[in-house]
Amino acid sequence: MQAYPSNEQTPPLRQLLLVEDNPLFAEQITDAMRGLPERWNVLEFSEGLQAKAFVKVALKPFDLVLVDLGLPDVSGIEVIRACRERFVDMPIVVISVVASESAVLTAIEAGANGYILKDESIEEITKGIEQVLKGVYPLSPRLARYLFKHLSVSSEKPEERLPVKLSPREHETLQGLAQGLSYELVAESMGVTLSTVQSNVRSLYRKLNVKSQSQAVSMARSYQLL
Missing domain, CATH: 3.40.50.2300 (Response regulator)
Structure with a gap:
């Protein structure tokens, strides 16, 4: 057989x-x-x-x-x-x-x-x-x-925090992360390479002073960026 x-x-x-x-x-x-x-x-x-x-x-x-x-x-x-x-x-x-x-x-x-x-x-x-x-x-x-x-406590006086300025690409990347999309899907939706998205994420983490995706989304909402 x-x-x-x-x-x-x-x-x-x-x-x-x-x-x-x-x-x-x-x-x-x-x-x-x-x-x-x-x-x-x-x-x-x-x-x-x-x-x-x-x-x-x-x-x-x-x-x-x-x-x-x-x-x-x-x-x-x-x-x-x-x-x-x-x-x-x-x-x-x-x-x-x-x-x-x-x-x-x-x-x-x-x-x-x-x-x-x-x-x-x-x-x-x-x-x-x-x-x-x-x-x-x-x-x-x-x-x-x-x-x-x-x-x-950290959000009691948001007016004391310096504003965060994001580029259009960084903001678009942030929106994708907030929707729960993977890096690959974010790259596809933006029409860019995966490495570009990863670079945007690193920049977002630095500007928002965070270390993870969940922290980035939470902090962005506290800054009313989403």
């Missing part, structure tokens, strides 16, 4: 960068990733400096980065900053036991897209990871009030 090749293609292997020094928790996260529909390869580092060095030479962004703040050598904040500087749109989520207001704000300002507490159930953590993969970044409910409080 002759065998014919199948038309079905094996889904691509997705990449997770896990920076976590607790081997038991790292194993739980790895098991949780195996329970997701996609196939995942988990690249694990227990020290922040090793993770930073690896990210610095990585050729392409990871599909997801999970970072613990309490690492044995450097703060996870340093790892987040290194990841965000290398790849401006890579999903980065904190998973930590630290629940202080300063930690939440510092992580978000460094470029984290979400913040999940370790003392939540593994089911809730898995649900948070699934949200990230859908483009919805989680923030543990009891931490949300810190961020909202900070945003409300």
Whole structure:
């Protein structure tokens, strides 16, 4: 009997960068990733400096980065900053036991897209990871009030902030991001190259003083640019 090749293609292997020094928790996260529909390869580092060095030479962004703040050598904040500087749109989520207001704000300002507490159930953590993969970044409910409080205070006197001036192309790029479009779709809708969109995004991040797409959209709305 002759065998014919199948038309079905094996889904691509997705990449997770896990920076976590607790081997038991790292194993739980790895098991949780195996329970997701996609196939995942988990690249694990227990020290922040090793993770930073690896990210610095990585050729392409990871599909997801999970970072613990309490690492044995450097703060996870340093790892987040290194990841965000290398790849401006890579999903980065904190998973930590630290629940202080300063930690939440510092992580978000460094470029984290979400913040999940370790003392939540593994089911809730898995649900948070699934949200990230859908483009919805989680923030543990009891931490949300810190961020909202900070945003409300920072927006009390918008007249004191210097105005942000965007070029027409930057504004068009921003509108595409606000609609949830990928860089590729933004480039297609604008009739420009992907590298042009990436350059516009870097300029937007610099002008708005942000480190992530969600922060850019939020800040742009506070400036009434959208």
